[in-house]
Amino acid sequence: MPRDVDMEGGGKSDWVRITSVDGFSFMVLRKVAMGSGTLKNMLSSDSNFAEALSGTCPLQERAVVLEKVLEYLAYKNTYEENGSKDDLEHFEKRVPPEIALELLMAADYLES
Structure with a gap:
């Protein structure tokens, strides 16, 4: 078993589970999750939120939208320090127009 997966619940894992309203995990x-202000607050070890204790954040977003938000957070984590504005523009081209408004609302809620 990899060292960063905590199956016993005794320590903080390097991984968290984010679940969508339509049942995807x-x-x-x-x-990467800490790139979102909302997720950071939910997962903070200083909080008494159930999400911090379980390492699972259930969100009221569809999986197709949540997947794109998480993709952005991973992209942001990778390019934040050494990326350029060109890198960000390349990501914008990967957003399907049919989920753009829903994605904007999710990003606002998640403070990402």
Whole structure:
């Protein structure tokens, strides 16, 4: 078993589970999830939120939207320090127009 997966619940794992309203689960690196202000507050070890204790954040977003938000958070984590504005523009081209408004609302809620 990899060292960063905590199956006993005794320590903080490097991974968190993000679940969608339509039943999909995404395993995300904790440092990537922390790119969202909302997820950071939910997962903070200083909080008494159930999400912090379980390492699972249930969100009221469809999986197709949540997947794109998480993709952006991973992209942001990768390019934040050494990326350029061109990198960000390349990501914008990967957003399907049919979910753009829903994605904007989800990003606002998640503070990402």
